[in-house]
Amino acid sequence: xxxxxxxxxxxxxxxxxxxxxxxxxxxxxxxxxxxxxxxxxxxxxxxxxxxxxxxxxxxxxxxxxxxxxxxxxxxxxxxxxxxxxxxxxxxxxxxxxxxxxxxxxxxxxxxxxxxxxxxxxxxxxxxxxxxxxxxxxxxxxxxxxx
DNA sequence: GCCAACGTTGGC
DNA sequence: GCCAACGTTGGC
Numbered sequence: 001x002x003x004x005x006x007x008x009x010x011x012x013x014x015x016x017x018x019x020x021x022x023x024x025x026x027x028x029x030x031x032x033x034x035x036x037x038x039x040x041x042x043x044x045x046x047x048x049x050x051x052x053x054x055x056x057x058x059x060x061x062x063x064x065x066x067x068x069x070x071x072x073x074x075x076x077x078x079x080x081x082x083x084x085x086x087x088x089x090x091x092x093x094x095x096x097x098x099x100x101x102x103x104x105x106x107x108x109x110x111x112x113x114x115x116x117x118x119x120x121x122x123x124x125x126x127x128x129x130x131x132x133x134x135x136x137x138x139x140x141x142x143x144x145x146x
Numbered sequence: 147g148c149c150a151a152c153g154t155t156g157g158c
Numbered sequence: 159g160c161c162a163a164c165g166t167t168g169g170c
Contacts, residue, residue: 032167115169
């Protein structure tokens with residue numbers, strides 16, 4: 001059973017568009033223990049919402065975990081981890097922070113509760129609700145995401 | 147640009 | 159081990 005996650009990136013540094021051009025993304029550079037532990041909990045096939053922080057402030061697409069955690073190549077100290085993600089589908093309508101905050105179904109989402117956590121778990125119903133708000137009406141299996 | 151929330155560092 | 163000082167994230 002796939003789990004669901006959300007990962008933040010600043011689009012000025014590394015954007016969804018860039019990810020899709022590169023086909024795969026090494027999700028490195030995470031320097032927070034809680035976020036790292038979430039990276040380490042990701043399993044191949046898990047689905048990850050990609051969120052643009054600062055600019056956009058919206059969920060823009062869905063990626064899949066293609067490699068479970070390994071040594072972060074940008075970290076000489078050896079304590080940080082990275083995963084490999086593959087972008088799968090762009091949301092027809094990006095879902096903004098504002099929309100998420102206004103949705104009663106999403107009132108407890110980590111994105112709102114803990115604004116600074118860059119890699120975070122997302123509950124099943126939150127994931128489905130967000131992609132629904134994003135214009136995807138079919139569940140992930142129908143969309144061929146699993 | 148401001149600042150709240152959170153994490154980390156380092157003196158004691 | 160506590161906590162003040164500092165640094166960073168990221169929404170507004």
